[in-house]
Amino acid sequence: MKKIQDNYKNLISLKSLLQPATVTTAIVPLQPQQEKIISDWERLVAQTERINQMAKELEGAILELKTIASTFKTQHPLVREELCNNICQYFVVGVPCVKQKPDESFILTMRKVDLFRAEREAGLLAHQLRQQTKKRLASQQHRKNKVGLRLTQGADSKGY
Structure with missing residues (x-):
């Protein structure tokens, strides 16, 4: 069997705990690292680009909906007329749009979708x-x- 050693000899005395210890190093306040700032900024920029790309895709899908509805009206004349006239x-x-201001901050705004631009163009x-x-x-x-006129004038001058 293993003998249990007496650990009371290694105990820290109460006296040493009550005495102030000299501190040679200070705790450095937490500061964001430059790489983290750059990384977070890149994530922010990437997200704004993603939102704008999704907005373009959404606008395309909306315009495609309009095209499909127009095509449906012309290709299915046998469908009830009142349904076709009000199909859409x-x-x-x-659509949402993220713009960057001159001070490099971002603004989330809305961009109007021109549903009738193709017809106007x-x-x-x-x-x-x-x-x-x-x-x-x-x-x-x-x-x-x-x-x-030249042929007529030419004919007149030749005496025809």
């Missing part, structure tokens, strides 16, 4: 093409008139 209603919508393009076609036709007509 559109109100003003927005298509209408503007159609208008521009019509104008170009009118100008081209007018120019061609003007050239024809000039050529016809």
